[in-house]
Amino acid sequence: MGTKRSWQGQPVTMQNKSDTQSSDSAGPTISIFEDFRNELDEHHDRRERIIKTSRDITALSKKIIFALQRVRATNNPIPANIAKENQTRLDQIQTLFTNIIPDLTGINAWRYRSISSGIQEYIEAISFEHYLRTQTLITHAEVCERLPAGIMVTEEDYLMGLFDLTGEMMRFAVLSLSSGNAAATSTEPTETEVTDAKKQLPHLAASQADLVVDLRTMRAGFEELSVPRKYNMLRDLHKKTEVMQNSVEKVERAAYGILVRGSERPSGWTPDLSAAVEVEAQ
Amino acid sequence: MIDQRIFEDLQTKIDEETTVRDVSRPHPRLRRACPRIFFRAKPDRCAQQSSETHLREQELHEIVQTLARKGRSTQAILARAHSTPSDKLQPVLDDATASIIAQKEEVARLRSVADKHPFYKYNGLWSRELQNLVASIELCAWLGGLPEHKGPDSASFMTIEDVGKFLDVPINLKEQDAFHLTIEEYLLALIAMVEELSRLAVNSVTLGDYERPLQIGNFIKDLFSGFQLLNLKNDILRKRSDGIKYSVKKVEDVVYDLSLRNLIPKGGATA
Numbered sequence: 001m002g003t004k005r006s007w008q009g010q011p012v013t014m015q016n017k018s019d020t021q022s023s024d025s026a027g028p029t030i031s032i033f034e035d036f037r038n039e040l041d042e043h044h045d046r047r048e049r050i051i052k053t054s055r056d057i058t059a060l061s062k063k064i065i066f067a068l069q070r071v072r073a074t075n076n077p078i079p080a081n082i083a084k085e086n087q088t089r090l091d092q093i094q095t096l097f098t099n100i101i102p103d104l105t106g107i108n109a110w111r112y113r114s115i116s117s118g119i120q121e122y123i124e125a126i127s128f129e130h131y132l133r134t135q136t137l138i139t140h141a142e143v144c145e146r147l148p149a150g151i152m153v154t155e156e157d158y159l160m161g162l163f164d165l166t167g168e169m170m171r172f173a174v175l176s177l178s179s180g181n182a183a184a185t186s187t188e189p190t191e192t193e194v195t196d197a198k199k200q201l202p203h204l205a206a207s208q209a210d211l212v213v214d215l216r217t218m219r220a221g222f223e224e225l226s227v228p229r230k231y232n233m234l235r236d237l238h239k240k241t242e243v244m245q246n247s248v249e250k251v252e253r254a255a256y257g258i259l260v261r262g263s264e265r266p267s268g269w270t271p272d273l274s275a276a277v278e279v280e281a282q
Numbered sequence: 283m284i285d286q287r288i289f290e291d292l293q294t295k296i297d298e299e300t301t302v303r304d305v306s307r308p309h310p311r312l313r314r315a316c317p318r319i320f321f322r323a324k325p326d327r328c329a330q331q332s333s334e335t336h337l338r339e340q341e342l343h344e345i346v347q348t349l350a351r352k353g354r355s356t357q358a359i360l361a362r363a364h365s366t367p368s369d370k371l372q373p374v375l376d377d378a379t380a381s382i383i384a385q386k387e388e389v390a391r392l393r394s395v396a397d398k399h400p401f402y403k404y405n406g407l408w409s410r411e412l413q414n415l416v417a418s419i420e421l422c423a424w425l426g427g428l429p430e431h432k433g434p435d436s437a438s439f440m441t442i443e444d445v446g447k448f449l450d451v452p453i454n455l456k457e458q459d460a461f462h463l464t465i466e467e468y469l470l471a472l473i474a475m476v477e478e479l480s481r482l483a484v485n486s487v488t489l490g491d492y493e494r495p496l497q498i499g500n501f502i503k504d505l506f507s508g509f510q511l512l513n514l515k516n517d518i519l520r521k522r523s524d525g526i527k528y529s530v531k532k533v534e535d536v537v538y539d540l541s542l543r544n545l546i547p548k549g550g551a552t553a
Contacts, residue, residue: 029504029505029507030507032508034511036469036512037513039454040465040514041513107400107456107457107458107460109402109459110401110402110403111401111402135283136284155296158292162288214284217286218284222289225292225296
């Protein structure tokens with residue numbers, strides 16, 4: 001646009017900078033904008049590098065989480081085969097973080113927040129692993145320790161990671177409720193006497209009951225947070241809260257279902273997980 | 283077992299985040315290195331702190347709002363240029379200069395507060411108003427105001443260096459994390475000025491000034507060719523700079539109408 005202008009008698013001479021204003025300014029303007037171009041290119045390149053790193057970290061973290069979902073016991077070391085598999089991924093993530101540090105130092109730490117989604121997914125992965133091992137929440141300080149020093153972890157990242165953790169805990173809880181309890185109750189009726197049956201009032205295995213309690217505690221904790229409305233960092237807090245509440249409720253209902261109808265359900269039955277898609281979709 | 287303290291600490295941090303409680307508080311990033319004390323902070327102590335002082339974002343909001351209010355009066359003054367013949371423009375420029383200088387004081391205030399925080403964390407709060415101010419400065423300068431602030435060897439507009447010097451703010455900082463005028467903000471301001479000038483081209487004709495549309499046409503075509511050098515991604519700058527060609531066309535149409543009717547003053551076309 002604007003290169004072919006034949007709209008009047010003068011245009012050709014004007015375009016050829018024959019008039020004074022253009023010849024005065026064309027030079028400086030072009031060189032000024034060439035400088036701008038270089039600066040903007042540098043910015044865009046850096047931005048793209050960071051987005052790519054963030055995506056790679058997200059993908060690796062998701063794989064870690066999938067592997068961890070195969071773990072069946074809490075409060076125990078992660079089984080060796082899964083731990084080994086995840087270690088290579090964790091190493092890759094460390095390398096990715098280390099390589100991107102130069103782009104995220106100084107003033108740029110707050111400029112390119114696109115790394116944030118990668119960090120959040122990573123927090124989700126390590127907090128899940130941490131929970132499975134110790135049945136406690138990872139703290140912000142512990143998260144920072146598991147990242148190279150140049151990577152800034154904001155409280156927002158940490159909080160969002162914890163929100164996502166509830167989704168993973170939900171999936172884990174529902175799966176372990178069904179599979180774990182199935183073994184417990186299907187064998188027991190055959191072994192127990194009728195007199196024991198009363199003592200044998202249905203109850204959840206300790207680790208599963210803990211899961212429900214923990215999720216409930218987390219929900220209460222999240223809900224108690226009061227975040228000022230103008231707090232621009234927590235834009236999707238509302239949506240995350242809803243998803244989290246759903247997850248907790250799902251586990252509560254699954255626990256109830258197992259407890260009440262546990263012995264009646266056919267073997268291989270799992271609580272309805274259909275709504276879990278919602279959690280994955282976001 | 284979920285540690286309740288984790289949530290208490292998060293609350294503390296959120297409260298802290300919205301609060302300026304201590305001017306001498308270390309910079310957040312410096313604090314990262316030392317143990318994170320807020321994980322042990324007691325909620326009641328924090329509540330006390332937040333009631334002691336006003337909110338950090340609110341302080342910035344308040345400055346930005348003042349800047350915006352003064353910006354609107356600057357723009358109102360400059361809008362008089364559309365109905366003032368160029369030979370009677372000086373009072374308008376004097377008023378505009380005074381108003382711009384009033385805004386400049388707000389920028390100094392903004393700078394002193396913003397410098398305490400990571401620049402890009404809060405940049406979005408004031409970026410728009412700063413752009414408007416720079417656009418006003420550029421327009422005022424193009425109309426002949428602020429002559430002493432235009433660099434001697436620069437183009438027909440104030441360069442980003444000129445603007446930075448005038449406003450007394452750094453420009454395009456890449457290492458140091460401090461308040462500054464970014465290239466994007468400056469370019470967006472130029473685009474805003476181009477739009478305003480294309481309107482002025484039409485209004486000049488109404489005022490009987492057939493010369494100014496030509497000057498404007500040459501000037502914005504020059505800028506347009508500059509913008510065409512940029513490799514823009516799909517961002518705000520791209521969207522806004524796509525609009526320049528319509529401004530160029532608008533002015534070209536005016537020039538065309540004038541030349542068709544032989545209304546362009548002889549020899550004045552190059553002024």
